[in-house]
Amino acid sequence: DAGVTQSPTHLIKTRGQQVTLRCSPKSGHDTVSWYQQALGQGPQFIFQYYEEEERQRGNFPDRFSGHQFPNYSSELNVNALLLGDSALYLCASSLFLGGSSYNSPLHFGNGTRLTVT
Amino acid sequence: GQQVMQIPQYQHVQEGEDFTTYCNSSTTLSNIQWYKQRPGGHPVFLIQLVKSGEVKKQKRLTFQFGEAKKNSSLHITATQTTDVGTYFCAGYPQLENAGNMLTFGGGTRLMVKP
Numbered sequence: 618d619a620g621v622t623q624s625p626t627h628l629i630k631t632r633g634q635q636v637t638l639r640c641s642p643k644s645g646h647d648t649v650s651w652y653q654q655a656l657g658q659g660p661q662f663i664f665q666y667y668e669e670e671e672r673q674r675g676n677f678p679d680r681f682s683g684h685q686f687p688n689y690s691s692e693l694n695v696n697a698l699l700l701g702d703s704a705l706y707l708c709a710s711s712l713f714l715g716g717s718s719y720n721s722p723l724h725f726g727n728g729t730r731l732t733v734t
Numbered sequence: 735g736q737q738v739m740q741i742p743q744y745q746h747v748q749e750g751e752d753f754t755t756y757c758n759s760s761t762t763l764s765n766i767q768w769y770k771q772r773p774g775g776h777p778v779f780l781i782q783l784v785k786s787g788e789v790k791k792q793k794r795l796t797f798q799f800g801e802a803k804k805n806s807s808l809h810i811t812a813t814q815t816t817d818v819g820t821y822f823c824a825g826y827p828q829l830e831n832a833g834n835m836l837t838f839g840g841g842t843r844l845m846v847k848p
Binding site: 650665672709720723726728 | 740778782824
């Protein structure tokens, strides 16, 4: 049973460039969330995808966009990269539980370490 | 927007000592989750608390959810070197327009001296 897989593991880009990060969720999961984690800080919520639509968005600019495919995998795109975008990008999958007061735990991938020079 | 704060940021303990990290949210939470991230790793789910005043135990770890559902704590009894890592609390707000946004605290980094 494969867990959450992310690619690539590391990436070095130059300011102004664009980047695409990929995520395959854990088998059986239908929801994908993306987080940005700067060094020494907690993960910051970027957005969440469910049924191929962006269901929730955090406080990130429109340079950050995403997509979810019919097989539940997801991509995170960042345009016009800034030095401050250097971080670990974490993908987390979960199962939508509808109106339950419980939320399915997030299963994280190992992340993509993005360095912008 | 919702903010989740954790204290302390860092804690050094001698192996065998106890450890506690505290979590406070600026808004009422529908539930709270705790995660552990080992150095160089990714966050791993530990537990979820839903009910006001709930207390749950996992071996040497005790988790508590406050009566007002705005704060939580994690207590580790008799720490071991395997407890090393950063502990994050993360909460879902009781807000209609943000109910799917799991917000993480800044984490408490635990270091254990053998």
